[in-house]
Amino acid sequence: xxxxxxxxxxxxxxxxxxxxxxxxxxxxxxxxxxxxxxxxxxxxxxxxxxxxxxxxxxxxxxxxxxxxxxxxxxxxxxxxxxxxxxxxxxxxxxxxxxxxxxxxxxxxxxxxxxxxxxxxxxxxxxxxxxxxxxxxxxxxxxxxxxxxxxxxxxxxxxxxxxxxxxxxxxxxxxxxxxxxxxxxxxxxxxxxxxxxxxxxxxxxxxxxxxxxxxxxxxxxxxxxxxxxxxxxxxxxxxxxxxxxxxxxxxxxxxxxxxxxxxxxxxxxxxxxxxxxxxxxxxxxxxxxxxxxxxxxxxxxxxxxxxxxxxxxxxxxxxxxxxxxxxxxxxxxxxxxxxxxxxxxxxxxxxxxxxxxxxxxxxxxxxxxxxxxxxxxxxxxxxxxxxxxxxxxxxxxxxxxxxxxxxxxxxxxxxxxxxxxxxxxxxxxxxxxxxxxxxxxxxxxxxxxxxxxxxxxxxxxxxxxxxxxxxxxxxxxxxxxxxxxxxxxxxxxxxxxxxxxxxxxxxxxxxxxxxxxxxxxxxxxxxxxxxxxxxxxxxxxxxxxxxxxxxxxxxxxxxxxxxxxxxxxxxxxxxxxxxxxxxxxxxxxxxxxxxxxxxxxxxxxxxxxxxxxxxxxxxxxxxxxxxxxxxxxxxxxxxxxxxxxxxxxxxxxxxxxxxxxxxxxxxxxxxxxxxxxxxxxxxxxxxxxxxxxxxxxxxxxxxxxxxxxxxxxxxxxxxxxxxxxxxxxxxxxxxxxxxxxxxxxxxxxxxxxxxxxxxxxxxxxxxxxxxxxxxxxxxxxxxxxxxxxxxxxxxxxxxx
Numbered sequence: 001x002x003x004x005x006x007x008x009x010x011x012x013x014x015x016x017x018x019x020x021x022x023x024x025x026x027x028x029x030x031x032x033x034x035x036x037x038x039x040x041x042x043x044x045x046x047x048x049x050x051x052x053x054x055x056x057x058x059x060x061x062x063x064x065x066x067x068x069x070x071x072x073x074x075x076x077x078x079x080x081x082x083x084x085x086x087x088x089x090x091x092x093x094x095x096x097x098x099x100x101x102x103x104x105x106x107x108x109x110x111x112x113x114x115x116x117x118x119x120x121x122x123x124x125x126x127x128x129x130x131x132x133x134x135x136x137x138x139x140x141x142x143x144x145x146x147x148x149x150x151x152x153x154x155x156x157x158x159x160x161x162x163x164x165x166x167x168x169x170x171x172x173x174x175x176x177x178x179x180x181x182x183x184x185x186x187x188x189x190x191x192x193x194x195x196x197x198x199x200x201x202x203x204x205x206x207x208x209x210x211x212x213x214x215x216x217x218x219x220x221x222x223x224x225x226x227x228x229x230x231x232x233x234x235x236x237x238x239x240x241x242x243x244x245x246x247x248x249x250x251x252x253x254x255x256x257x258x259x260x261x262x263x264x265x266x267x268x269x270x271x272x273x274x275x276x277x278x279x280x281x282x283x284x285x286x287x288x289x290x291x292x293x294x295x296x297x298x299x300x301x302x303x304x305x306x307x308x309x310x311x312x313x314x315x316x317x318x319x320x321x322x323x324x325x326x327x328x329x330x331x332x333x334x335x336x337x338x339x340x341x342x343x344x345x346x347x348x349x350x351x352x353x354x355x356x357x358x359x360x361x362x363x364x365x366x367x368x369x370x371x372x373x374x375x376x377x378x379x380x381x382x383x384x385x386x387x388x389x390x391x392x393x394x395x396x397x398x399x400x401x402x403x404x405x406x407x408x409x410x411x412x413x414x415x416x417x418x419x420x421x422x423x424x425x426x427x428x429x430x431x432x433x434x435x436x437x438x439x440x441x442x443x444x445x446x447x448x449x450x451x452x453x454x455x456x457x458x459x460x461x462x463x464x465x466x467x468x469x470x471x472x473x474x475x476x477x478x479x480x481x482x483x484x485x486x487x488x489x490x491x492x493x494x495x496x497x498x499x500x501x502x503x504x505x506x507x508x509x510x511x512x513x514x515x516x517x518x519x520x521x522x523x524x525x526x527x528x529x530x531x532x533x534x535x536x537x538x539x540x541x542x543x544x545x546x547x548x549x550x551x552x553x554x555x556x557x558x559x560x561x562x563x564x565x566x567x568x569x570x571x572x573x574x575x576x577x578x579x580x581x582x583x584x585x586x587x588x589x590x591x592x593x594x595x596x597x598x599x600x601x602x603x604x605x606x607x608x609x610x611x612x613x614x615x616x617x618x619x620x621x622x623x624x625x626x627x628x629x630x631x632x633x634x635x636x637x638x639x640x641x642x643x644x645x646x647x648x649x650x651x652x653x654x655x656x657x658x659x660x661x662x663x664x665x666x667x668x669x670x671x672x673x674x675x676x677x678x679x680x681x682x683x684x685x686x687x688x689x690x691x692x693x694x695x696x697x698x699x700x701x702x703x704x705x706x707x708x709x710x711x712x713x714x715x716x717x718x719x720x721x722x723x724x725x726x727x728x729x730x731x732x733x734x735x736x737x738x739x740x741x742x743x744x745x746x747x748x749x750x751x752x753x754x755x756x757x758x759x760x761x762x763x764x765x766x767x768x769x770x771x772x773x774x775x776x777x778x779x780x781x782x783x784x785x786x787x788x789x790x791x792x793x794x795x796x797x798x799x
Contacts, residue, residue: 020056022180034061037158041146044162046336047218050147065115074120075288075390079127108139121148129154164215171204181215193227205232219264225320265340279312284341288390289332297361362395370418376575379614385421403443410438417456426617451481452491459495465662490520505667507546514539540567544589545668557594564590572761581610597633612706625652629672632679642683643692650696651705744788
């Protein structure tokens with residue numbers, strides 16, 4: 001069943017929550033075909049289990065491939081985003097500012113023998129067919145397994161019809177468990193209807209039930225769910241009446257599989273209470289699932305109160321109409337049930353009101369995220385946005401149908417940038433897609449929203465390394481629009497400062513502009529506190545990274561340490577994890593440029609560790625080359641250490657090529673790379689440098705680059721250790737050892753923070769990491785003290 005699975009990281013095969021039943025011969029045939037054919041399409045009506053079969057085939061044949069990737073297209077309604085969806089699934093977020101098909105081809109070629117599973121292609125057959133044709137031609141070792149209700153109609157496509165499960169032809173005893181539909185019925189009943197079994201007494205009714213649902217797995221699941229509330233004989237009687245209605249409507253003597261699907265879903269609907277029917281129909285407007293809060297906001301009105309939604313939703317879950325996530329924090333209607341619900345919604349009336357409430361709810365969700373993300377739930381909120389992107393896309397698409405409502409789409413698109421989701425999720429091209437559509441469609445243009453949208457589009461473009469002249473012209477346009485508003489639009493000034501950060505690369509030019517934007521954001525009040533924090537982050541990064549100009553202040557580097565440390569304290573006060581990781585990065589760079597590369601190395605490495613934990617798709621692309629630069633500045637580095645640094649340089653090159661992030665077009669990072677390369681070429685022979693960078697260039701994703709950074713090897717790597725080889729002498733980093741020693745002296749976190757000029761929160765974070773490294777339980781200060789005192793090789797605890 002397609003619903004009985006849990007999504008993992010993008011592209012990975014979903015975890016199945018139920019066993020796979022039957023289809024042994026079909027599995028055998030498909031296993032043989034997978035080694036011979038490059039494009040196989042599983043076809044069949046809805047509910048026959050095409051998705052579940054594809055997952056089973058992929059799982060059973062995965063050893064024949066170097067990698068297997070799964071892409072669900074059910075919730076993708078915009079063909080323009082198809083390539084980006086595939087690039088994410090292959091393992092690297094698409095940040096390309098240009099056509100990303102060549103980048104996707106390069107990724108697929110690099111993955112060598114890759115199996116790509118494309119699920120639910122029927123509503124995108126033209127786009128999928130065209131793209132698959134290109135990919136199969138350009139990536140000769142690629143294999144594609146697709147599921148669809150329609151053929152892709154491309155050369156080389158092998159069609160495999162997925163029939164319903166086999167059904168007993170006769171209801172005569174004895175019980176025969178050889179038939180696939182009987183096996184599925186028995187297994188699902190054992191899980192859902194404790195105590196119920198198939199016996200000779202109910203065998204005839206069970207067979208009649210399976211015949212009526214035509215052996216379609218989805219319908220068997222729906223029917224079994226009803227056994228909790230009625231005996232199988234009564235269920236068959238009601239089901240037969242529903243099928244009689246279908247037959248009479250279609251003037252047929254036999255039910256087709258499609259008619260069986262319609263009949264059983266209609267029967268399930270008829271058995272629902274009126275409140276359940278209403279919620280089913282209204283919940284069909286959701287794409288990609290929904291939360292209880294969303295259901296209460298969108299589906300409730302005078303006929304169905306918000307206070308009733310939770311109980312009615314629970315009833316639909318009990319009837320297997322709605323599928324809950326394992327934590328029951330999200331719910332989904334399988335596509336056949338959702339389409340049926342939409343038809344009912346149109347018949348019941350009130351569709352416009354439901355869709356208006358849907359658009360309003362997700363607009364509020366995006367706007368609230370933009371103004372309230374500065375808190376410890378920051379990462380959870382960003383993942384929530386990721387989960388709800390199908391609904392947000394639907395809301396934007398609906399709003400863009402008219403210039404009068406396009407401002408709503410523009411507001412959502414801008415909010416996705418303000419809450420930084422497009423960066424965190426590695427979705428900058430999609431962010432630009434919606435911004436540009438909104439900018440082109442919106443009727444009201446002399447507004448802060450419109451001017452801010454143009455500025456944000458320019459900011460995203462420069463982050464992607466777009467043409468500098470083009471971005472400068474766009475910023476000028478945003479400034480003209482802001483002037484027409486008759487009030488400051490700080491987003492325009494911020495984007496200008498970001499442009500100068502990347503293109504001019506000097507602090508004296510960049511910082512005044514960003515500080516002006518900071519003042520403007522401050523004047524707008526708490527609603528723009530997140531925007532102001534981002535502006536202050538850019539000020540911190542500029543102070544740490546940028547050149548000091550022709551006449552630098554004498555203590556410019558020490559001033560940068562103070563400024564970035566202050567910003568770190570500010571970030572830690574918010575408790576926002578991703579913001580803290582970026583603040584740490586700025587502090588590390590500031591320390592390295594102020595003459596303490598060892599401390600800078602430890603802090604930047606800690607930043608990357610944190611970003612690795614919550615799957616940041618953006619920060620490591622900047623952090624890894626920065627780490628290489630700091631490593632190159634360490635005194636008396638060995639040849640082995642230099643080779644490790646060179647692998648990071650190679651990994652950085654590959655990440656830029658794979659992600660499309662134009663870091664090599666950003667002045668400060670270009671300067672760092674030139675310095676790193678010059679130092680490494682002095683330390684290593686030309687051959688050693690080439691070999692080391694080639695090892696790094698073999699990484700195929702951000703996560704793999706991070707694993708290389710922290711000591712794991714990639715194919716062909718004989719370089720000793722990774723960053724961990726330097727950052728972790730013995731058990732702990734130098735900073736961790738210092739803190740551990742101070743704990744052993746009996747000092748509190750607050751006292752240690754004062755000694756090290758960091759915040760108590762940072763000290764606590766280090767202490768928790770120390771416990772993790774040493775395998776101690778949280779709060780084990782006494783055990784940590786005993787361990788420190790037993791480490792004579794590390795010397796006496798520092799004063």
